Amino acid sequence: MGFFLNLYILNGQSASDEFLGKTFNQGEYQLCKNQENQVFLIGKNDFFSLNSNKVHQYSQPVDSLFKQMNLSSLQWVAANNKIYLTSSSGGYLFEFNEKGIKRIDNSSIERAYYSSAFFTNDNKLYKLGGYGFWEFKSQLLKFDFTLKDWVLQDTLLDDNLGFIDPIVSTTDNFIYIVSPTIQNNFLGTIKANDYILKYDLNTKKIKKIRFDFFKYENYFVNKQYQKSQLSNTEKVGVLNAFNPINFALFDFEKNTIQNAYLDSPLYPEFSPVFSGDQIYSLSSVKSNPQNLFLVQASIIKYQDPSSLTSYLDYIPLSLVFIFLLLVLVFVIFKLRSQLVLGNRFIKKGYKKIKIDYDEFYFLDKLVKDKKVENQDLISYFDRDGKSYDLNVKRKNAMISRLAFKIQTHFRIEIFEKVASPVDKRQGIYLLTKKLTLLEK
Secondary structure, X not given: OHHHHHOOXXXXXXXXXXXXXXXXEOOOEEEEEOOOOOEEEEEOOEEEEOOOOEEEEOOOOEOHXXXXXXXXXXXXXXXXXXXXXXXXXXXXXXXXXXXXXXXXXXXXXXXOOEOXXXXXXXXXXXXXXXXXXXXXXXXXXEEEOOXXXXXXXXXXXXXXXXXXXXXXXXXXXXXXXXXXXXXXXXXXXEEEOXXXXXXXXXXXXXXXXXXXXXXXXXXXXXXXXXXXEOEOOOOEEEEOOOOOOEEXXXXXXXXXXXXXXXXXXXXXXXXXXXXXXEEEEEEEEOOEEEEEEEEEEEEEEEOOOEEOOOOOOOOOOOHHHXXXXXXXXHHHHHHHOOEEEEOOEEXXXXXXXXXXXXXXXXXXXXXXXXXXXXXXXXXXXXXXXXXXXXXXXXXXXXXXHHHHHHHHHHOOOOEEEEEOOOOOOOEEEEEOOOXXXXXX
């Protein structure tokens, strides 16, 4: 039985009373399901079927690299009557067929695609986005079973932009890409994303669908949404970060959202598995985060689908109302558009954000000199005799953090990085918006 003497299944129907009250080490097993909705805990030496409550030993060899990996962090999809598992950081691809586990790739993209989306369409395997080698990507990769390698299909974003922690749903030959934030890799800045991307796998055409992530902040405006996504659902299913008995199914094709409620809360460490009216999840033990237990919750209620966004429901306005609205907007804009830099804060109208000492130094110099040399800013961080590379990282982190705060709260960019007119190899930061320095 191996590890299964240490398995703990909480809530709902237990797989076997023999396993109640037991835990297992993180990394030893991964929770998956096949195309027939059968749920498995796939391990290094055996696997467990939650549908039949049976432990199975492998009749064929298990790849040696697979046995060395942290299985709990692997991504997976079901296709071709098999389950495929890939490392979260790159291209290693393993095939599980209930007899054994073998590696089927010859790829060399390890450590290049952390937090990429791994999905299937028409029994083909895809990866989208991911972080590696100091940049976020928007590349769509497809696994070629003949070459046994990942092949670039398309780059979905222009201007050196990349998705941050994307999740994907598929309908026919379309994929819907959900990424609340994107990064400008050249500037190192993160900004909010206002769109869901609809991508045609056949024609490679992209349609942007405007989407207000903050309207659904319980699901998307937090760091938990990627690991709270219900794996392998046709719709985007995400658990509510603030109400763990609720999850929502987003259907971007039909422009609807459907809420569902569970009989017990879920606190997943990795993406839960959705099977019928059951959701299975691996959760950590509070006293020892390296230990996991299996949770099973039942869906007890579905709400009727409702409209996802209201931007399609335009209401005709009279000319008088439009005129009055424009006048009101103009007045408010004049009152609230002024940007003010104070001691450790930036203010625009009634909105105010705090900034730290380094951010204030940068903005204060921008206001006074209208530009800041990139090299001067790096030298500013040389305060404790650390390496040049570390000072560059400090500078980039400060710039990225500041740009993200300004974009998130004010929805504008007030500075940009351009090539120096004196030396094209060097960069300078320029002030692009009027910023008034508040006198002390």
